[in-house]
Amino acid sequence: MNWKPQPGDQIADRYRLNDVIYADESLSLFAADDLAVSSPVLVGVFGQEDSEPFRASDTAEKLLRLQHPNLASLSAIDLWRGRPFAVGERPAGRTLRDVGSLSGMRILMLINDLSAGLDTAFAETSLCHGLVTPDLIVVCDEQTPDERFVTLGFGMRALAGPARLGPPVPNGANFRTLVFCSPEQLRGEPLSRPSDVYSAGAVLYWLFTGHPPFSADLGSTAELLQSVASRPVPRFREFVSEEAVNPVVESLVLRCLSKQPQGRPTSVREIAEILEEELRIDVPRAAVAPNHQSMTESGDRSGESERMPPRAEPESVEAAISDSPQTDGPNTPARDAE
Structure with missing residues (x-):
């Protein structure tokens, strides 16, 4: 899989990638917009190709349940074009x-x-x-x-x-x-x-x-x-x-x-x-x-x-x-x- 996320890309017909916050060969972080709810989010696209077990892993489940006033929660962990990605809150401020x-x-x-x-x-x-x-x-x-x-x-x-x-x-x-x-x-x-x-x-x-x-x-x-x-x-x-x-x-x-x-x-x-x-x-x-x-x-x-x-x-x-x-x-x- 040669696709690499870039600003302007739209993931899962929902998340529009904007500015790059960080990128290496295993993780790219973007300030993004959730077009479904018109809200800013943080999107991380992972370098490895993976499949369904990634989303169903115990780690993913724990992260999706995690809630704390000083941590922005993850709202989704999914796949797009064979690459796993995660979506997190980006609160106002x-x-x-x-x-x-x-x-x-x-x-x-x-x-x-x-x-x-x-x-x-x-x-x-x-x-x-x-x-x-x-x-x-x-x-x-x-x-x-x-x-x-x-x-x-x-x-x-x-x-x-x-x-x-x-x-x-x-x-x-x-x-x-x-x-x-x-x-x-x-x-x-x-x-x-x-x-x-x-x-x-x-x-x-x-x-x-x-x-x-x-x-x-x-x-x-x-x-x-x-x-x-x-x-x-x-x-x-x-x-x-x-x-x-x-x-x-x-x-x-x-x-x-x-x-x-x-x-x-x-x-x-x-x-x-x-x-x-x-x-x-x-x-x-x-x-x-x-x-x-x-x-x-x-x-x-x-x-x-x-x-x-x-x-x-x-x-x-x-x-x-x-x-x-x-x-x-x-x-x-x-x-x-x-």
């Missing part, structure tokens, strides 16, 4: 890449929401995500008391199997994703929880410094693989002022980015707990209380939640993480690097 800068409080909310979704999914399916990136995290109900972070595409990497890297796609989408993937994942090894910890740490690094751990404009996939496998991760001070760096936060993020899985925190939940302890802020746990109070980038509260504890020192969180949470500060990702 901007992606984390589009939002860019987050205040300290909202970074903690992000990690708590990410942990809540991934922990629930692992408990119910024994699967990991494998593609935790700013392009697959959506900020829903932004700047309201109900703000939450929703991770898209859970299960698609697991269904597709390990990454089989091919040439870069024209819009650079695969490089923008690969810079958030762990060394073992880039080597094509099976997914594991430490891989998701690495990716969560890479997202934090991007938020705190404005750059991914390794450059997204390297000349080839081979160069990127070599950098991720062997180069040390640059310290925060290479991108932000020395005064802006909290050494405990930096140490935590760099531990997440350890080359060896056993050197990382055991879970995203552990990352959240260390951040909360260091910043001395109690953030409502999404699994218990999905409604969160959000903050503007200047630190003003835009919606009050009864579950949110008062802040005795309004600027302490931002000061602990960076010298400014506003535009052009270290907490503002530089898009031209990606």
Whole structure:
């Protein structure tokens, strides 16, 4: 089967593929439209040819049953032209890449929401995500008391199997994703929880410094693989002022980015707990209380939640993480690097 999905293709007479979000030889992810209900969706087309057992597998059934407020659910797993594909929700809201800068409080909310979704999914399916990136995290109900972070595409990497890297796609989408993937994942090894910890740490690094751990404009996939496998991760001070760096936060993020899985925190939940302890802020746990109070980038509260504890020192969180949470500060990702 030589068919390869492209933007503009229509799958199963229902799903129109739009922008490429990520592509390798085993998985292509697209922002798409469900024409039957006029709704945006995420479509993953898998590289392997398969048949009916794929749809009827225990893994597929578990994924279709999975529901969590911080995970976009899969709505369909099917076949088209001999190729399996999956369809997932794409809720309204901007992606984390589009939002860019987050205040300290909202970074903690992000990690708590990410942990809540991934922990629930692992408990119910024994699967990991494998593609935790700013392009697959959506900020829903932004700047309201109900703000939450929703991770898209859970299960698609697991269904597709390990990454089989091919040439870069024209819009650079695969490089923008690969810079958030762990060394073992880039080597094509099976997914594991430490891989998701690495990716969560890479997202934090991007938020705190404005750059991914390794450059997204390297000349080839081979160069990127070599950098991720062997180069040390640059310290925060290479991108932000020395005064802006909290050494405990930096140490935590760099531990997440350890080359060896056993050197990382055991879970995203552990990352959240260390951040909360260091910043001395109690953030409502999404699994218990999905409604969160959000903050503007200047630190003003835009919606009050009864579950949110008062802040005795309004600027302490931002000061602990960076010298400014506003535009052009270290907490503002530089898009031209990606």
